[in-house]
Amino acid sequence: MAKGLSDxxxxxxxxxxxxxxxxxxxxxxxxxxxxxxxGARLTQEHRCASCHGADFSxxxxxxxxxxxREDYLLQTLKGFQSGERLGYTTAMNETLVGITHEGxxxxxxxxxxxxxxxx
Ligand code: HEC
Numbered sequence: 690m691a692k693g694l695s696d697x698x699x700x701x702x703x704x705x706x707x708x709x710x711x712x713x714x715x716x717x718x719x720x721x722x723x724x725x726x727x728g729a730r731l732t733q734e735h736r737c738a739s740c741h742g743a744d745f746s747x748x749x750x751x752x753x754x755x756x757x758r759e760d761y762l763l764q765t766l767k768g769f770q771s772g773e774r775l776g777y778t779t780a781m782n783e784t785l786v787g788i789t790h791e792g793x794x795x796x797x798x799x800x801x802x803x804x805x806x807x808x
Contacts, residue, residue: 711746712756715802728799731792735784745803750777759801766793 691699732738732745740751747753754762768774769781770793776782788796 711753714804715756717802717804720802721798724795724798725802727792728795728797731788731796732799735788737784737796740780745800754800755803757801759797762800763794763797766797 694702737754738745741754742748742751745753745755765774766785767790769776770785770788772782774781785793
């Protein structure tokens with residue numbers, strides 16, 4: 690879809706999308722605390738916040754993770770892990786080495802429901 694777009698089209702899209710409000714925070718009730726804890730632990734062990742920001746809101750060329758759709762997060766994590774999705778660098782492919790399928794599911798669950806860091 691992006692093939693026919695000029696650089697200025699791409700810039701205009703990015704500026705527009707970049708200014709959209711962040712996704713709404715998900716209410717914490719009803720969440721499975723064990724899954725949240727496992728997801729949080731894995732993101733700490735694999736230092737995800739070092740690139741994606743302490744509250745996972747992203748920055749510059751690094752994507753927001755907090756409160757993105759869980760199914761999208763899981764699909765893209767599986768894609769990076771299998772090498773099906775290539776990034777600008779191999780950072781994402783390398784960072785997921787050794788995480789089990791259940792681990793990826795917990796990470797996606799945690800990030801999709803991540804509580805906003807309080808300012
Ligand atoms: C060394 C820096 C770095 C680390 C560490 C890192 N990431 Fe990333 N991540 C990136 C960059 C850069 C991208 C941008 C996409 C690309 O390269 O295609 C990205 C993209 C992603 C995406 C896709 C977002 C989207 O909207 O498509 C997900 C999901 C993700 N990272 C999750 C994680 C998780 C979970 C961890 C920890 C296990 C992690 N990242 C650790 C740099 C990093």
